[in-house]
Amino acid sequence: MHKKPLSKQIYDARWCYLFVLPCSILTGMFVIYPIGMSWYFSLLDWSGFTKEAKFIGLQNYYEAVNDKFFWDAFIRSFIFMFGTVPVKIVLGFIIAVFLNNQVLKLAPFFRTVIFMPVVTAIAIIGIVMTFVFSPFNGPANKFLMSTNLTSAPIDFLGNPDTVLPTVMGVYVWKWLGITMMYWLAALQTVPQDVYDAAKIDGAEGYRLWIHIILPIVLPFAIVIILVEAVGALNVFPLIETMTAGGPFFSSEVMEIYIFRTAFVTDSGTMPRLGYACAAGVFWGVAVLFITVLQGLWMRRTRRI
Amino acid sequence: MKKKKELKISRRTVMKGALAAGAMMSAGSIPSKLFAGEFNIPDPLKPLPTTGGNMRWIDSGDMKGVFWKKLFPEYAASRGITIEYDGLPWKEINKIVPIAIRNGTVHDVFQLPIGMDPGVAVSEGWVQPWDDYIENIDEWLGAFPSGVYLPGVNQFNGKTYGTCLTANKRTGTCLLYSEKYMSEAGYDPQAGRMTYSEIRDAAKKITKNGNGQYYGWIIGGNQVNRWEDVVHTFGQVGGAHSGRGGFTNRHINFQNGKFQIASDQYMEAVELLLQLKSDGSAFPGVMSMNAPQARALMPQGAAGMIFQGPWCIGVWGRDAPNWKYGIASEPVPDGKEAQPLYIAEGGSNTFWLSANSTMGPFAGDLIRFMGTEQGQIYWAQTVGAADPAVNPDAVAKAGLTGPSAQALAMFAENILVGPNPIVRNKDVGIVAAKSRVPDPSLALVIQGLYTGQLKGVEAQLKDCNQRYEDALDKAVEEARADGANVTRDDWVFPNWDVYSNYGAEKYQEI
Numbered sequence A: 001m002h003k004k005p006l007s008k009q010i011y012d013a014r015w016c017y018l019f020v021l022p023c024s025i026l027t028g029m030f031v032i033y034p035i036g037m038s039w040y041f042s043l044l045d046w047s048g049f050t051k052e053a054k055f056i057g058l059q060n061y062y063e064a065v066n067d068k069f070f071w072d073a074f075i076r077s078f079i080f081m082f083g084t085v086p087v088k089i090v091l092g093f094i095i096a097v098f099l100n101n102q103v104l105k106l107a108p109f110f111r112t113v114i115f116m117p118v119v120t121a122i123a124i125i126g127i128v129m130t131f132v133f134s135p136f137n138g139p140a141n142k143f144l145m146s147t148n149l150t151s152a153p154i155d156f157l158g159n160p161d162t163v164l165p166t167v168m169g170v171y172v173w174k175w176l177g178i179t180m181m182y183w184l185a186a187l188q189t190v191p192q193d194v195y196d197a198a199k200i201d202g203a204e205g206y207r208l209w210i211h212i213i214l215p216i217v218l219p220f221a222i223v224i225i226l227v228e229a230v231g232a233l234n235v236f237p238l239i240e241t242m243t244a245g246g247p248f249f250s251s252e253v254m255e256i257y258i259f260r261t262a263f264v265t266d267s268g269t270m271p272r273l274g275y276a277c278a279a280g281v282f283w284g285v286a287v288l289f290i291t292v293l294q295g296l297w298m299r300r301t302r303r304i
Numbered sequence B: 001m002k003k004k005k006e007l008k009i010s011r012r013t014v015m016k017g018a019l020a021a022g023a024m025m026s027a028g029s030i031p032s033k034l035f036a037g038e039f040n041i042p043d044p045l046k047p048l049p050t051t052g053g054n055m056r057w058i059d060s061g062d063m064k065g066v067f068w069k070k071l072f073p074e075y076a077a078s079r080g081i082t083i084e085y086d087g088l089p090w091k092e093i094n095k096i097v098p099i100a101i102r103n104g105t106v107h108d109v110f111q112l113p114i115g116m117d118p119g120v121a122v123s124e125g126w127v128q129p130w131d132d133y134i135e136n137i138d139e140w141l142g143a144f145p146s147g148v149y150l151p152g153v154n155q156f157n158g159k160t161y162g163t164c165l166t167a168n169k170r171t172g173t174c175l176l177y178s179e180k181y182m183s184e185a186g187y188d189p190q191a192g193r194m195t196y197s198e199i200r201d202a203a204k205k206i207t208k209n210g211n212g213q214y215y216g217w218i219i220g221g222n223q224v225n226r227w228e229d230v231v232h233t234f235g236q237v238g239g240a241h242s243g244r245g246g247f248t249n250r251h252i253n254f255q256n257g258k259f260q261i262a263s264d265q266y267m268e269a270v271e272l273l274l275q276l277k278s279d280g281s282a283f284p285g286v287m288s289m290n291a292p293q294a295r296a297l298m299p300q301g302a303a304g305m306i307f308q309g310p311w312c313i314g315v316w317g318r319d320a321p322n323w324k325y326g327i328a329s330e331p332v333p334d335g336k337e338a339q340p341l342y343i344a345e346g347g348s349n350t351f352w353l354s355a356n357s358t359m360g361p362f363a364g365d366l367i368r369f370m371g372t373e374q375g376q377i378y379w380a381q382t383v384g385a386a387d388p389a390v391n392p393d394a395v396a397k398a399g400l401t402g403p404s405a406q407a408l409a410m411f412a413e414n415i416l417v418g419p420n421p422i423v424r425n426k427d428v429g430i431v432a433a434k435s436r437v438p439d440p441s442l443a444l445v446i447q448g449l450y451t452g453q454l455k456g457v458e459a460q461l462k463d464c465n466q467r468y469e470d471a472l473d474k475a476v477e478e479a480r481a482d483g484a485n486v487t488r489d490d491w492v493f494p495n496w497d498v499y500s501n502y503g504a505e506k507y508q509e510i
Helices: A004-013 A014-041 A061-067 A069-098 A106-118 A122-132 A137-144 A163-187 A193-200 A205-232 A236-242 A254-262 A272-301 B011-027 B062-077 B089-104 B119-124 B137-142 B179-182 B196-210 B225-237 B264-278 B291-297 B311-319 B359-369 B373-383 B392-397 B402-414 B429-434 B442-451 B457-481 B504-509
Strands: B054-059 B082-087 B173-178 B215-219 B305-307 B325-327 B342-344 B351-354 B414-419
Touching: A004 A014, A004 B137, A014 A272, A061 A069, A061 A272, A069 A106, A069 A163, A069 A254, A069 A272, A069 B011, A069 B179, A106 A163, A122 A163, A122 B225, A163 A205, A193 A205, A205 A272, A205 B264, A205 B392, A205 B402, A236 A254, A254 A272, A254 B373, B011 B504, B054 B089, B054 B359, B062 B082, B062 B373, B119 B429, B173 B179, B179 B196, B179 B305, B179 B325, B196 B215, B196 B264, B196 B305, B225 B264, B225 B342, B225 B442, B264 B442, B264 B457, B291 B305, B291 B311, B291 B359, B305 B311, B359 B373, B373 B392, B402 B414, B429 B457
Parallel strands: B054 B082, B215 B305, B342 B414
Antiparallel strands: B173 B305, B173 B325
16 A cells, blocks of 8 residues: 655644644753753753853762762662561552441541542641651640650651651651552442442452452552652652751751752852753652652563 | 722820830841841942843842842842842852853852862853952951951952852851750750760750650751761860861861861760660651751751751741750760861952853942941841851841840850961962862761761771871872972961961961
8 A cells, every 4th residue: 555655644633733732842951951051061060040051061960979869869869768668559459448438428528538648738738747856846746745755755757867757757647649649540430230249259358459450450569659659759849848858867858958058058059050950850750760669660561 | 889998097006106116226126237228338339330131149148038028029129230149048049050050041149168278269261359349448458457458368469259248157066955845854055065975865855855846956967068067166165276167177176187077076975966866866858858947847846956056046036036045065975175166368259250250340339338337237137147248346236135246245255266278378279279179078077977878986986087198199189290389387377376377477477
């Protein structure tokens, strides 16, 4: 069969291209262009707001990979991810299983309660939580002391040993509702006949869940894990409002590190946008790498 | 039908009111300017545009904000404009202003982030001179004390780019204390400057008396500059003579041009902070609060002492008028005489006019008024010692009393003008623009020592000192590569007598 020339193919599909055009322009302006510019800026010695910018090749990258604080923040980001995602996935699943039960009359109420933190502004939650965990009259400490669980107030956000777990806990609480919703959506794809058939075959309780339901929702699990993992690597507003990365870098994740070097130096000297871009590009590639790995894992699981 | 209640004012009530108002005015306890609508704003020296508009203004707030919020509505009404004011902590200024400059939305009048070289702001074209907007500017400048307006500091290319309404003769680490707790502990800081041992002992006793309800000492520990400010000033009081200001001044002993971070005096000051913690005298939540939060807890009775600035006076006066507190000079190491503190020449709270601003005529008119003696009196009466008015005659006429007057007297006694390398050589400004405080900064090192994440005061301060030396060397080298005529010798002032002001004649000598 004779193939149409490309120009003819494009002309024939002109309406499709026309409809794609606005989205392509916006993607180019707000995604492709900033990514490209950040790659370019990462090769400059530039504060970001003076005219003077010097091309220095890969020197920013060299400096970043030799900076202890860069790697500390890098590792801390992954600690945050590995510390929160499994908890959210498991807790979200358990809650979804309970709330998916049609017999439970108050399920919509509990769903709403658990989902409420998701729709609350994250900066507000961050600020309110600093009061909740305050060692001076904070409700968390008041509870611990009134129940004799501690004899002295705990400085949750000021102690390097407790700050990251505390922020992680708040993060899990804040976003648990969305994980629950993902799981509920997944569970509602399981047809009722499957439950009925399983029960007739004598599969009940944990056997029903392990051997029947879980294999059905597993592909959803991988998508949920992927979304949750990327989400847990983007926690700037919560940490900035709760601790700003302190005390002494104890809760500084990569986004805070990039922000600190790009815009704000505590000591007030010139920021380093070029260096921050190099750190950002490095970080972006690392996140992309993880996303690709998860994508491959998902394809493999689907084949199984 | 219920009869509408009528407002009845008897002759007796009117007489009582008049007598009360008269008594207040004659006692002078509340200056007349505190009543809204009583600023006597003069007419502009030349006609202002009649087009109106909105003027946006950002600065570091505190008592400045209190004053501006009273004045701005009146001024705006008198000139037919609106004024949008943002008073924010320095931490926020450091974030917002660079981003706003970068995207062209900076306020009409703003303060530069801490440590940013004004020369860069001028050369990059972010700001415009005030000369066209302040009528008879030469005469206006002549009314300020010498040393406030200086080439390379706020004047460039023969024009005035930065305006200062306040003096920088103050410290941010005075001893502020609860009179009740301190007296129960058996100490009276008004009897004389306290020593480190006395501070430690007083903090222990207050904590013991508090029995878990209050503690000896508090600091806004997650605001890292507080750690550096305390150690720097205490170090100076102990005898580590050094400059104040940005990276190219702070911690440098101008006798030899070297950083003082690893000096014995700095180490002693850090040790004092660590001892307050190890004694159990520190408020337990210091690492999760900033300076304003720590300050707000003092009148609530959470702690007995805080090392803070005179800006607390106005805030406490407004928020906790019945709370009794005292202000005293920074403590001194045991067995030592307190040494002077130093400021660089120039004023403080410099205001810059955005190059994109179309509100220059109004901003200039307002700044001109605030620089007059009447404007300075208004300022002094509201702001007091928090940001002292730059005109000493106006301060004297403002009739300040209580802690404000005491703080100003204390600053006058303790603070001298020290050398400023940028006044000696304007190319030092290029070094300032190139310089970067190394990671971790001194502020973070002290915070890390306090939390226990870093070990060994001496080793950490020595490392930090070396990092600062290397950073300054690198900045000088880069500035020289760009054509600046500058060396590390520009930081050495061999004729600096640490017990006297370093004035114009001293610069001429070298």
